[in-house]
Amino acid sequence: MRIYSHHCLENRRGDLLQEDIPAKRSPNRVPLRSVPIGLMVALLAGLMFAAAPAQATTFVNNTAPTISGEAKVGALIQYDQNATWTPTPTSTTYEWLYDGVVDTAAGPNGTTTIPASHLGQKISVRITVSGTGANPNTVVTNELGPIAKGDIVFTTPPTIQGNAQVGSELRAGIPGLSPPGAYHGYNRWLADGVVIDGASGFTYTPSVADVGKKLSFRVTQMRDGFNDGVATSAETAAVTSSAPLTTPTNLHVEARTTTTLTLSWNAVPGAPKYRVRYSSHSDMDDFHSAVFSTNSGVITGLSKDHRYYFRVAVVASNGSTRLTPYTPSPYPSAKTALYQFAAPTNLRSTARTTTSLTLAWNAVTGAPRYKIQISRHSDMDDPRTIVVSS
Numbered sequence: 001m002r003i004y005s006h007h008c009l010e011n012r013r014g015d016l017l018q019e020d021i022p023a024k025r026s027p028n029r030v031p032l033r034s035v036p037i038g039l040m041v042a043l044l045a046g047l048m049f050a051a052a053p054a055q056a057t058t059f060v061n062n063t064a065p066t067i068s069g070e071a072k073v074g075a076l077i078q079y080d081q082n083a084t085w086t087p088t089p090t091s092t093t094y095e096w097l098y099d100g101v102v103d104t105a106a107g108p109n110g111t112t113t114i115p116a117s118h119l120g121q122k123i124s125v126r127i128t129v130s131g132t133g134a135n136p137n138t139v140v141t142n143e144l145g146p147i148a149k150g151d152i153v154f155t156t157p158p159t160i161q162g163n164a165q166v167g168s169e170l171r172a173g174i175p176g177l178s179p180p181g182a183y184h185g186y187n188r189w190l191a192d193g194v195v196i197d198g199a200s201g202f203t204y205t206p207s208v209a210d211v212g213k214k215l216s217f218r219v220t221q222m223r224d225g226f227n228d229g230v231a232t233s234a235e236t237a238a239v240t241s242s243a244p245l246t247t248p249t250n251l252h253v254e255a256r257t258t259t260t261l262t263l264s265w266n267a268v269p270g271a272p273k274y275r276v277r278y279s280s281h282s283d284m285d286d287f288h289s290a291v292f293s294t295n296s297g298v299i300t301g302l303s304k305d306h307r308y309y310f311r312v313a314v315v316a317s318n319g320s321t322r323l324t325p326y327t328p329s330p331y332p333s334a335k336t337a338l339y340q341f342a343a344p345t346n347l348r349s350t351a352r353t354t355t356s357l358t359l360a361w362n363a364v365t366g367a368p369r370y371k372i373q374i375s376r377h378s379d380m381d382d383p384r385t386i387v388v389s390s
Helices: 037-051
Strands: 003-010 016-023 060-063 076-079 084-086 091-098 111-113 123-130 137-140 153-156 159-161 170-173 176-178 184-191 215-222 229-232 252-256 261-264 273-279 288-292 296-299 307-315 333-335 348-352 357-360 370-374 384-388
Touching: 060 137, 076 123, 153 229, 159 215, 252 333, 261 307, 273 296, 288 296
Parallel strands: none
Antiparallel strands: 003 016, 060 084, 076 111, 091 123, 123 137, 153 176, 159 170, 184 215, 215 229, 252 261, 261 296, 273 288, 273 307, 307 333, 348 357, 370 384
């Protein structure tokens, strides 16, 4: 049996002609004239669309992500988890940036603690979302900074254990610190808020000089990238002497000038200082005060040839806290000198002739000159005066 395929030919005028052309039989080949034209168009269109790849979308950021926290060394900064996306991603990664550069040590988490190495820089985080149904997308949050120095926090204050007594050891308790890490610093013991020279360890034994004062312990801690942290313990009670203090005795005058009186008294064991009150009135009205570290002292600024009254008591090292009663009444007294120097002593004749006498006497310290009066009368009537320099 012969098979003919149906072809359409075009003549020179453009008319379609049909011609039957013999063809070999093929079991898989269908005569084109047997396929409807509509079906053929549909098949061709299907082939075209199947060959073109699908157009994929990218995750769209609807709400900008932000970070929050205090831009300080040691502070915790966190991503606020406030960003929204379309479609919803299934995975989020984080890259923490300092001045736009990734810090690989920060880790791929939504929180980070600012290290000291980034002091003065600005921090942000780069967020990448991914998942099914869309291509990954990356956005960068707002910046915080420049990063300032952090603050050292004392979670517990320093403390002092022991009795505030002369000769009794006190021990300081170490305070708690935050954030954790390595610190360096120094310590100081204080008496009434003033640093005690050389007292920098964790123990301190009060001395006589501390009697009447309140002690405290101050800690200063330092760390790279942080402001210095300073904390001070509560004060102790006023330091007491290991033995009871008594009122000084035997208050007396040892020397005098026209404007000064040198006083002395018996020392009191354990006394840090002494305070003398003096007045020109026997009832100590309108008195003045002077503080001395030893059991003697010079009262200055007095009036010539004037009587003064005195009393003395033991006081603390601050010179104001009285630790014993004053000398009881009646108070000792003495007059200032009428003259600037005391009279020379041991006046004597060391040689003589028929017309002269050689005199000598004990020198008076500081005396610029000496005046000698000579008379033939025992009452020194009608004296002759001689001035010598030695």
